[in-house]
Amino acid sequence: MTPCVLCDASHPHSRMRRTSYPRLHWCTCDWLGRAHNAQIPCLKNSCRCHRLYILQFGQLPSVNPGPQSSEEAEAFPPLSLALSLSPPPSPFLPRSPPSLQRHLAFEQPQSSYLLTFYPTRRGRERERGEKVMFPLRVPIFAVLVSLTVGQYDDYDYQPASQYGPSSANCAQECECPINFPTAMYCDSRNLKFVPIVPSGIKYLYLQNNLIEEIKAGVFDNVTAELRWLVLDHNQITNEKVAKGTIDKLTGLHKILFSFNKLTEAVIPPSMSLDELKMMNNQLSKFPAGSLAGMQNLTSVHLQNNELTSKALNGVFKGLNKLVAIDLTNNKLKKLPSGMPSSLETFYGDHNGISSIAAGDLKELPKLAYLRLAYNQMADAGIPAGVFNVTSLIELDLSYNKLQSIPEINEQLEHLYLQANEINKFNLENICKFSGPLNYSRLKHLRLDGNNITHADLPHDSSNCLRQASDIIFD
Numbered sequence: 513m514t515p516c517v518l519c520d521a522s523h524p525h526s527r528m529r530r531t532s533y534p535r536l537h538w539c540t541c542d543w544l545g546r547a548h549n550a551q552i553p554c555l556k557n558s559c560r561c562h563r564l565y566i567l568q569f570g571q572l573p574s575v576n577p578g579p580q581s582s583e584e585a586e587a588f589p590p591l592s593l594a595l596s597l598s599p600p601p602s603p604f605l606p607r608s609p610p611s612l613q614r615h616l617a618f619e620q621p622q623s624s625y626l627l628t629f630y631p632t633r634r635g636r637e638r639e640r641g642e643k644v645m646f647p648l649r650v651p652i653f654a655v656l657v658s659l660t661v662g663q664y665d666d667y668d669y670q671p672a673s674q675y676g677p678s679s680a681n682c683a684q685e686c687e688c689p690i691n692f693p694t695a696m697y698c699d700s701r702n703l704k705f706v707p708i709v710p711s712g713i714k715y716l717y718l719q720n721n722l723i724e725e726i727k728a729g730v731f732d733n734v735t736a737e738l739r740w741l742v743l744d745h746n747q748i749t750n751e752k753v754a755k756g757t758i759d760k761l762t763g764l765h766k767i768l769f770s771f772n773k774l775t776e777a778v779i780p781p782s783m784s785l786d787e788l789k790m791m792n793n794q795l796s797k798f799p800a801g802s803l804a805g806m807q808n809l810t811s812v813h814l815q816n817n818e819l820t821s822k823a824l825n826g827v828f829k830g831l832n833k834l835v836a837i838d839l840t841n842n843k844l845k846k847l848p849s850g851m852p853s854s855l856e857t858f859y860g861d862h863n864g865i866s867s868i869a870a871g872d873l874k875e876l877p878k879l880a881y882l883r884l885a886y887n888q889m890a891d892a893g894i895p896a897g898v899f900n901v902t903s904l905i906e907l908d909l910s911y912n913k914l915q916s917i918p919e920i921n922e923q924l925e926h927l928y929l930q931a932n933e934i935n936k937f938n939l940e941n942i943c944k945f946s947g948p949l950n951y952s953r954l955k956h957l958r959l960d961g962n963n964i965t966h967a968d969l970p971h972d973s974s975n976c977l978r979q980a981s982d983i984i985f986d
Contacts, residue, residue, distance in 0.1 A: 683707035699742075706730045709738070719744040719768070725752030735760045741767050741780075744789075748772040769793070770813075777814075779803065789813040791838070798823050807833060815840035815859070824848035828855075835878075839863070847872050857881040861908070867893030873901050883908040885928070891915050910958070917941050922952050930984070931961035937968045943976035952976050957983045 682688035685707050686698035695715040698707060703721040711733040723746040731738065738761055748769075758767075764782040768789045776797040777790055786808045795817035803809065809831050819842040828834060829850035836857040839848075844863040851858070855876050865887040873879060880903055890913040897919050899907055906926040909918070914932040919941040937959075943952050957980055966985045977983065 681710050681712055683710065688713070708732075709734050712737070714738060715740040717742045718746070721746050723748055725749075726754055726757045728754040728756050731757050731761060736763045738763060739765045741769075743767075743769050743772065745771040748774065750774055750776050750778070753778060765808075777802065782806070784808055786810050786833075791815040791817065793817055795819055796823065798827050800826070803827055803831060806831060809834050811836040811838075813838045814842070817842050819843060821846050821848055826850040828852055840883075851876060853877060855879055859883045860887070862886045864888055866890070868895070868898050870895040870898060873898060876901070877903055879903050880905045882906070885910040885912070887912055889913060894918055922950070925953055926956045927954060928956075928958045929962070930958040934959065934962040934964050937964060937970060937973075939970045939973050939976060951978050952980075954980050956981065960984050960986050962986075 679688040679690050679693045681693065682696060683698065685701060685703060686696045688696050694713060695717070696709065696713045697717045698721070699717045700720040703718070703723055706718060706723060706726050708730050709716060713734055714737055716734075716738060717740075719742050723743070726748065741758075741761065741764060749772075758778050758780050761780040762782050763784060764780045765784050766787040766789075767778075767780055767785065768787075769778060770789050771792045774790065774793040774795055777795055777799060779788070779799065779802040783806060785806050788803075788809065788811070791813050792815070795814065796819060798819065810833050812828070812834065813836075815838045819839065821844045824839070824844075825848055827850070828837065828848065829852065831852045832854050834852050834854055837851070837855065838857075838859040840859050841862040844860060844865055846865055846867060846869070847858075847860065853875060856878050858876075858879065858881070861883050862885075865884060866889060868889070873882075879901060882899075882904060883906075885908045889909065894914075900919050900921045902921050902923050904921060904924050906928075907920065907924060908926075908928040909932070910928045911931045914929065914934055916934060916936055917929065917938040920927060922943065942954065943950070954977060957977075962985075964985065966983075969983075
């Protein structure tokens with residue numbers, strides 16, 4: 513049960529009730545298990561409250577501490593205000609004086625002030641000679657609150673921690689969990705710039721912000737130790753990436769730069785880089801030699817950009833651990849040259865590829881998954897046997913302009929040829945000859961959306977396609 517900062521955090525009845533109102537939740541505290549609640553609006557999933565909300569909802573409901581005598585009931589007016597101008601011993605409830613045992617408290621982040629709400633008792637305290645706090649009017653209350661709140665920034669970041677207590681070695685705008693002190697979470701805070709990263713941070717999360725630029729010096733403390741840099745879903749352009757920032761991060765393992773406004777790939781000079789993601793940008797340029805020597809790079813994701821075959825020629829050459837390249841939805845006319853022999857997966861859907869050179873796939877002995885759907889390939893652009901590669905498991909040539917089934921290897925398991933112009937079932941291109949030990953391992957074959965039906969299957973196809981679990985026609 514989530515403790516509520518407005519109540520005694522140790523009490524079992526402290527709880528928080530969330531509402532569906534956008535960006536605003538009501539923090540509800542069960543007062544010592546009674547039926548009466550005290551409510552105050554708060555940000556996100558925390559009971560720490562923004563100054564504007566406190567001013568807007570200044571008239572707080574009173575707290576009923578439970579059954580009392582009539583004399584005690586009259587002694588509890590609506591909530592009044594006391595200001596403690598020095599930090600209390602506990603971040604939740606001060607322990608003295610005794611007359612303040614029943615009260616509400618909330619903590620303002622970035623401030624040493626603790627605003628304490630409690631019901632005054634004008635009866636017995638006066639008889640015992642104790643001082644009495646008189647009720648304050650709402651306008652005075654609002655002025656005092658505005659004067660005593662701490663530092664607030666121009667953007668609306670979430671002040672309450674989602675990851676537990678934050679480490680002192682952290683940017684003010686972000687969170688660095690004590691139990692994971694090398695990570696700095698700055699995501700989803702409407703930031704417009706990258707904060708200065710303190711030393712010791714290895715994992716930096718800046719996704720889902722409004723960042724437009726990366727200023728010089730922000731990474732100076734972590735040029736060699738930063739491992740992950742996540743900048744997805746921002747508004748960064750190449751012109752606003754200062755020199756001496758990303759190009760000095762020599763220890764990066766992962767850079768995630770998707771959903772921005774880059775026109776040229778931004779590559780850190782890290783020989784430890786193993787993952788590069790820059791999809792959904794406006795990339796049309798890829799610096800020649802920018803990936804040279806990166807022997808730990810295993811995957812490159814550049815889908816949904818404006819890259820051409822010429823821009824990528826030779827970019828991946830010599831990357832002996834690279835196993836996956838995704839270039840879906842770019843402007844390729846052919847496969848990029850110089851792809852490494854270690855490649856296992858290539859996605860080139862939604863391009864303008866019209867032909868494949870005879871030796872393109874022979875240089876890729878480990879290629880298992882090849883997707884080239886939604887291109888412009890016709891029979892004339894496919895040399896005989898170009899797809900007869902023993903390593904292939906899946907081949908997707910759907911939504912092209914093929915008129916016949918291309919020659920494939922008998923080890924292929926998934927063949928997708930739907931939405932072409934195929935008018936003949938070329939069994940010899942699937943099985944050169946069939947017998948007890950010679951048959952296709954094909955399990956799934958799609959031929960729907962072509963000029964062919966089930967009746968066009970050759971009579972002797974059953975032995976060749978003995979492992980096919982489904983062959984789909986119209």
